[in-house]
Amino acid sequence: MDTRTLGELLDTLGEPALRLLAAPSRLTSPVTEVLLYDAHAPFPDRAPGALLLAVGVRAGAAGALVDEAAAARMAGLVVRGEGGPPSGQGLEDGPSSGQGLGHGRGQELASGQGRGQGLADAAARARERGLALLTVDEDAAWHHVHLLLAGAVGARPSPAGGAALGDLFSLAGAVATAVGGATVIEDPRQRILAHSTIPGQPVDEPRRQGILGRQVPGSPENTEQYRVLFASQGPVRMPALSAEELPRLAIAVRAGGETLGSLWVVDDGTLAPDAEEALTQGASTAALLLLRARAAQELSRHMTGDLLRRLLDGTAEPTTAAERLGLAPGTPVRVAAFALEGAAGAPDGEQAALRLLDLVRLQCEARYGRHACVLVDGVVYALLPVADGRAGERQRRLAEDIVRRAGQALRVPVRAGLGDVVPEVAEVRGSREDADLVLRVLGPDESVAAMAEVRARAVLLRLTELLGERRELTAGAWRDIVAYDAGHGTDYARTLVCWLDAGCDMARAARWLAVHPNTCRYRLRQARTQLGIDLDDPDERLVLWLQLRTLAGLRSACA
Known part of the structure; x- marks a missing residue:
């Protein structure tokens, strides 16, 4: 397996997801797996290369756990708390997922004596024993931290969960074989994610058109069938909606009460006797694969977003960043900035900004595939590759479309600024500064502009700031x-x-x-x-x- 080193892991995730408090002299230690600490379970004698998440342990009382992790030859320990020496009694870390501190070793770690040692003592202890000590934010959920770290430590994730989606095609084929009819797997928006290709199984024209367009054709009759399906707990037999269509056997795909999609099988009258049971088993497997695909996509988005954040502030290595973002060397790029007008101080401003991030990312991914977007201080930044001389015109139309759609969805005016095109990723910070400046000089009747359109105003604004300083x-x-x-x-x-x-x-x-x-x-x-x-x-x-x-x-x- 392509094992990552501790240094690569930090470079991939970086701040604010992960902060390094103490580390061995070199960050070349391989990280092989991510473990969750359980105070009620025996501590492993040997777990070389493991990264242990200290669930339910106070950050300032991790000293004893540092000793045990080092003895087990683990690569590092992750605690919750600030990335610096704590003050007072240390940082609180309540139980997570029902894993409290109970008796024995847990009580020792939670005792007043353990808290008194402090996070600084734990860091010093970790350095002495050659163990990395890392911290995550106070409000970070352990299951989310585990998802990010496990995904980063394991195989490098595909941009949109490609491996899991590839498995969906295999599953569609397996279900089609077991049930006896052509099968498709759909998401909740009736987009076709995968389909079977078993020779000899009939496929009617509506299904053929859906597969070609990757989308189930919409109709009032279809809408009613989906309503019935998603209200049912098991397989449902659906009648044909037209003379050119065959009946269907369908089932909703769910996990923890959440609807993730559906499986549909063409029923030409020759389905297997146990078709409903086989389809139910297929739906269970599909739920796992869809969750895995979503987790991989979430991890990829987090990683590319954090990479873009570091590019924007000039702390990322440009060549490596370009490679990880899928950009060929020397690809011209520009930064687009999107902001909600007058919503920064509103009570729901942060939530609205996160929704704006989702909208910008969705529109950019629809045009560019894998894409880097990030929310920084209330502004959503997107990195746009420039492929040819007409890219600027297309990107302006994209920004206008996003502003219009986001304004309608959020019911708050949205403004966008396009920075100048820069010849390579190494100069992205300058394009970001341009985009920020465009947002500042947009007039009351303007919602979108590129730097070239407002350069005179931008220069005067900068001159005003410069003149006022001297x-x-x-x-x-x-x-x-x-x-x-x-x-x-x-x-x-x-x-x-x-x-x-x-x-x-x-x-x-x-x-x-x-x-x-x-x-x-x-x-x-x-x-x-x-x-x-x-x-x-x-x-x-x-x-x-x-x-x-x-x-x-x-x-x-x-x-």
């Missing part, structure tokens, strides 16, 4: 002009801005000011005389215009 850049005649207007009731500053915005065209500036051109000339002449500004000097005109536009915030009627 004393020498905020000084100048613009202050005198604004102060003179405030003290004398004049309008020299706005007149200057309109005249400069108009390219020194007096007639146009007068129209924007709604005054006679002579009034405009008089004001400019008085500004020269009273304030001593030299409007014949192009450099002074440029600096004056920039300062009035950015620092004073003045705009002409056309701006």
